[in-house]
Amino acid sequence: EVQLVESGGGLVQPGGSLRLSCAASGFPFSSYWMSWVRQGPGKGLEWLANIKQDGSEEYYVDSVRGRFTISRDNAKSSLFLQMNSLRAEDTAIYYCAKTISATPGDYWGQGTLVTVSS
Amino acid sequence: QSVLTQPASVSGPLGQSITISCTGTSNDVGDKNWVSWYQQHPGRAPKLMIYDVSDRPSGVSSRFSGSKSGNTASLTISGLQAEDEADYYCSSYTIDDTYVFGSGTKVYVL
Numbered sequence: 241e242v243q244l245v246e247s248g249g250g251l252v253q254p255g256g257s258l259r260l261s262c263a264a265s266g267f268p269f270s271s272y273w274m275s276w277v278r279q280g281p282g283k284g285l286e287w288l289a290n291i292k293q294d295g296s297e298e299y300y301v302d303s304v305r306g307r308f309t310i311s312r313d314n315a316k317s318s319l320f321l322q323m324n325s326l327r328a329e330d331t332a333i334y335y336c337a338k339t340i341s342a343t344p345g346d347y348w349g350q351g352t353l354v355t356v357s358s
Numbered sequence: 359q360s361v362l363t364q365p366a367s368v369s370g371p372l373g374q375s376i377t378i379s380c381t382g383t384s385n386d387v388g389d390k391n392w393v394s395w396y397q398q399h400p401g402r403a404p405k406l407m408i409y410d411v412s413d414r415p416s417g418v419s420s421r422f423s424g425s426k427s428g429n430t431a432s433l434t435i436s437g438l439q440a441e442d443e444a445d446y447y448c449s450s451y452t453i454d455d456t457y458v459f460g461s462g463t464k465v466y467v468l
Contacts, residue, residue, distance in 0.1 A: 275457070277404075277459075284361070284447060284459060284460070284461055284462040285396070285398075285404065285447050285449075285459040285462070286459060287449070287456065287457040287458065287459060290457070299454075299455050299456050300456070301456060335403060335404070340409070341392070341409060341410055342390070342392030342394075342409075342410070342451035343392075343394040343406065343409040343410070343449070344394070344449055344457045345396075345404065345406065346406045346409070346415060347406075348403040348404055348405075349403065350403050351403060
């Protein structure tokens with residue numbers, strides 16, 4: 241059974257940093273692109289970034305490029321999102337998702353809540 | 359990287375059919391057959407319902423079907439059931455090798 245478990249969310253002040261993790265199991269992690277998607281309170285889904293199987297390619301949405309960095313550790317079946325220079329508008333539930341074909345996520349974690357507030 | 363346009367809400371009576379539209383541009387929806395659809399119940403993670411415009415993942419009911427014409431994709435739910443009441447989002451791969459989601463549609467079952 242595919243499982244994705246996010247962690248690392250919490251309350252952070254504007255301008256601060258946070259590192260999210262996603263532990264994957266139930267599938268050959270190193271064989272799939274992976275993505276991060278977020279959802280602000282009462283808002284829609286926003287794709288943030290994805291990373292190739294071997295970590296050699298990364299893509300970002302404009303709103304986080306230069307502030308967020310996606311990475312992975314295939315030996316530990318883990319996905320990460322380093323978030324710097326956080327803003328109030330980054331407050332959201334952050335989901336990691338297993339990517340197939342041209343679909344950002346065929347499986348999703350339950351999400352981790354990030355709150356940016358002073 | 360603009361959001362794809364979806365109607366805010368769609369409703370239909372039990373047993374009937376509804377269709378949700380998803381309008382983009384030639385840079386995303388209209389480029390290739392790389393549109394997917396997600397169902398999200400309150401407080402839950404999204405669930406993939408359709409990928410590559412019209413393919414259904416294993417376990418998804420055949421009541422859900424997808425199509426595309428030009429820059430607009432559509433999700434049809436036939437034989438509406440109470441459990442279909444949820445938010446639905448489309449998504450498309452783009453020419454920039456990124457993804458964009460739709461604005462979301464709330465489906466009400468009357």
